[in-house]
Amino acid sequence: MLHTFVAYVEDLPGVLTRVASLFRRLNINIHSLTVGRSERPGLSRLTLVCEASGEAGHRIRASLFKLENVVDVDDIAQAPAVTRELALIKVAATPRNRAQIFDLVEVFRARIVDLTSESLMIEMTGVESKIEGLIEVLREDEGRILEICRSGKMTMRRGHHVSSVLRAMGAGDAEEARETQENAVES
Amino acid sequence: MASKGNPKGHAHEANGSAAAPGANAHLHPPARLTGAEILWATLVGEGVDTVFGYPGGAILPAYDALRKFPIRHVLVRHEQGAAHMADGYARASGKVGVAIATSGPGATNLVTGIATAMLDSIPIVCITGNVPSKVLGTDAFQEVDITGVTLPVTKHNFLVSKTEDLAQTLRHAFQIARSGRPGPVLVDITKDAQQGSAVFDFEVAKPRPYRPHPMLRVEESGLAQAAELIRNAKRPVILAGHGVMESGAMEQVRALAERAQIPVALTLLGLGGFPASHPLNLGMMGMHGEAWVNHAIQEADLLIACGMRFDDRVTGKLSEYALKARKIHIEIDPAEINKNVKVDVALVGDLREVLEELLPRIAGRDGSAWLKTIEASKGAVAVRDIKNLPDLGHLYAAHVMHDLWRIAGSDAIVVTDVGQHQMWEAQYFHHGKPRTLITSGGLGAMGFALPAAIGAKFACPDKDVWVIAGDGGFQMTAAELSTIVQEKLKIHIAIINNGYLGMIRQWQEFFYERNYEAAPLVSPDFVKLADAHGIPGRAVRTRAEVAPAVEEARRAPGAFLLNFLVEKEESVYPMIPAGSALHEMIRRPGKRAKDPLEERAED
CATH class of the missing domain: 3.30.70.1150 (ACT-like. Chain A, domain 2)
Known part of the structure; x- marks a missing residue:
């Protein structure tokens, strides 16, 4: 299945190598990887999409956390995003x-x-x-x-909305939200 | 697991014990020091008194400043030896070992030792010099991108190109090496960062508080479930690994085993974490574990894995591993949970802390039926055991191990190399105390024993240290004999010499139709080799000579080498062929068969 990880990493030379190297070592191909500045000073935010077995998500997240320069990791999985x-x-x-x-x-x-x-x-x-x-x-x-x-995918979790709010937020957005969720379910 | 050291305390000790008057001036913060001085001052502050290294152009500024600091530098003969010595020092002491090398070839020579420490979770800090920062990346003389090279075999690594970053980076490196699941850290320091100067203040350079892995999780429900599983188990087995010693959970594991009457099987690196003489000790599990141990695991209805990672040498074929058992996994590294073996309850945290929480929920339990079943399953195996064979004039390695153990006792530190002798040691030398067996488990790095023993001797100068190595592995790092002489170390060396790369020969015998390709091995006369170093030695050819020779080695004022000329084509039994299930083992040949007999565990 497709996994989407969102991670905050230190904005330092070589950090991306460490992240990429982890996937190389696990023999997992990275579908897309986007990196840029975040709201937290000194930290970059990345979205990484890869294909791996369903159970691999836990281990990948745990292994990402073991990298010294990785501050936060979120496995988006099927969460509304x-x-x-x-x-x-x-x-x-x-x-x-x-x-x-x-x-x-x-x-x-x-x-x-x-x-x-x-x-x-x-x-x-x-x-x-x-x-x-x-x-x-x-x-x-x-x-x-x-x-x-x-650019590759950029992903952000939705806030805690009730479904009526989601609907009220407009057809276009709601449509895309549905698509996002459908994509997640498909994969 | 929080960091163990108390750097502040160490700093004061070190300050108090400096040799030359005025030497301490460098340590009184804040002072302006060169990078080279900051390096040593920080090491002193972290409690380091011994380092293992080899000089070279890019690290010479650091060597120039060494004389001002109360640190003993051990000159190795090859940088691989430096990394293994730091590793052996760490394994024997529980402290962080330190290796030093120059750029380029010096740094790359460390790699095998770093990987050894990585695979076995050993806290070492490796310091390498590098070319000046201005020429980094230009293929300058002796330049290698060592942080790139070691990225997959270090827990973390750093490149320091500014003097002012040095102290903080080094302290951070020590914190990383010893925290959580320990491991090797490399700090690569450019020459100009060693030569420049900066204000040094050990306290200010303190790293941020250690942040435990955010996925550590010991939940109430998990503890309750674990206690319930233990209460209801009919055939439980504790699997005790290296983590028992790393977290200092020996007492807790013992309390769990005794209270609930659960037998304990050990991994290779777990040996010593639970006394071999304890009635609940089953012995080593896995590829060369005794049949009853692996049989008990296959028959168990509950496995309680304590600080072990279900390595393939332990599980055999995963699809047939302990199918009848529920599994509880207590482990500090969340990435190990469900990696090889799916578990029912995961308690992700420091083993000692988890067991402290679990133990109050464990009541006394009658385990006698299961223990009797296991005892009965030992059956004739013990009788066929080679150590019970009458002396027929042959010298078996098993005899040597058995006699060594009887004489050297459970206080000695045994450092083994990799191969047949390593397995025989694990089977026949019964370790009663933690940190008395030092061996390369995960990486299986031949050449480990001699240098690791040197490190262990520096960590525990008052203990008997025995090197046990094969004729193959010993030659990989035999140059370190000179280090033993230069440092005047009393280390006993036992070479188990069968004229073959023995484990290779065994695999070829079992699985490659006895095609002994590249397995026979010509060696020097090891006693003469020792003599060339000024180390006395003796060749041993019969069992009757074993005990007197071991005694002679122990009595010798310094190092002593014993060359045990053992049976050439003996194999390690039992053995689970790689990729087979635990019950598909090759057992010791019985009277009927000359060839290894394929038996089922039920036999």
């Missing part, structure tokens, strides 16, 4: 066939962030399935996609 990924996609587009892309971008609630006479760049944030949906549609036109850059 918001997961997002950022993608930048550069597609070949001339003034003649741009309009079609603009429509697509509109449907997927993405944005155009760069435009030249030969290409344009799409920025999109969302759950993995949504980003993959856009990429799939773009691929229908062979040779159109020039470059793809994806």
Whole structure:
């Protein structure tokens, strides 16, 4: 199954090697790993997604905690959480066939962030399935996609909401929340 | 488990015992010292009085400052020896051992010793010099990325390139090495960090309070469940590991065993944690454990694992391991829970503390039926035991171990190498006290015994220290004989010499159709080798000579080497082939069979 770990690690040279090395040692492939500053000074926050057996979650979390530079580890498992990924996609587009892309971008609630006479760049944030949906549609036109850059998943646990609040928070968000949970259940 | 040392106390002791007047000026905080001085001053503060090392260009500033500090430096002959000595020192004393090496080859030579300490959870701190920080990463002369190299075999490691970070980093390294599940820590110090100067204040350099692993968990419900399982068990067995000694839980394990009348099986590293002479002691479990021990584990309805990690040499084939038993696992490392064996109750914490909480819930219990069953299962095995064979003029290693044990007694520290002799020692030398067997269990590093014994002798100068090594392993680190002479150490050396890499030969006999490829081994005359070092020695060829030779070694004023020329093609029995289940053991050959007899445990 897919595991998602969120960890706070010390912002020091070599810390990422230690985290990555743990997964290498366990012969587990890292699907995605995003790291950046956090709300805690001196600490980076990372989201790491990997494929491992169901029982492996406990041991991975315990082993991550054994790393001296790891301050906190959360195994998101199936807890209610918001997961997002950022993608930048550069597609070949001339003034003649741009309009079609603009429509697509509109449907997927993405944005155009760069435009030249030969290409344009799409920025999109969302759950993995949504980003993959856009990429799939773009691929229908062979040779159109020039470059793809994806951030990997970023995950944050939801606060303690009752379900009525979740519903009230808006269709879009609720839809994504459902997707997140479905993804978690699938994997 | 909180850190054991009291650095402040050590600092005062060390301050009081410094040799040269004025030497202590460096230790009175706060003072401005060079990095090299800070290194030694911090070690003194942490209670270190002996280090094992080898100088080289990148660590020379540190060596230059050594004379000002009350620390004994033991010059090794190879850095692997330094790491093993620090390890042996730590195992014998319970304190942190320290090894020092230079950059590049000096540092890489430490790696086997570091891995040995890692696999057996031994607290050592290794200090290496490195090239100046300006040229780090340029492939400068003798530069190796040793923090990168040792990352998977250290509990943690540090690269220090600023003098002002040195004291705090070193103190942190000691804290990490000895806290929780202990392990090796490496501190790599650039040459310029040794040469620069900074204000040194031991107190200010104190690390943050130790944070126990956040997943330690000993819940009321778990304790109650464990007590309930123990109360209802008909055929319980305690599995006692290295953690018994690491957490100092000898009394608690004994109390549990005696109160509930539960027999105790030991891992290799657990030997000594529960007295061999105790009526509830079953002996060593696993690949070369006695049949009745493994049989009892396979038949048990409850296993209480205390500070052990269900290593593959202990469990055999996991899918057939102790299938009838519920399992309680008391362990300080949460990453060990359900790693190899799924357990019913996990009490994740320091063994001694957990047992202190558990014991009040354990009532007296009649275990006699189960104990009788186990006793009966010993049956004829004991009779077939080689130590009971009449003297037919052959010298068996088992005889040597048995006689050594009778003469050297349970106070001696025995340091074994790796292979057949290691298993024979574990079977026939009955350890009654903790920290009297020092051996490389997890890594199985040949060449361990001689240097580890040197470390143990420094830790326990008043104890008899015996090296027991095979002819193969001894040659891997035999150069340390010179260290023994230079340091004037009284260490007894017993070489179990069968002219083969014995365990290799045994595996080839059992599993590779006696194809003894690369197993026969030509060795020097070890007695002459010892003589070349000025160490007296004697060759022993018959059983009648064993006892007098051992006595002679003990009486000798200094080191003494005994070369036991034992049966060449003897094997260690019983044996569970790797990957087989505990009950599928190869037993001692009986009268009927010349070849190893495959028997079932029920036989």
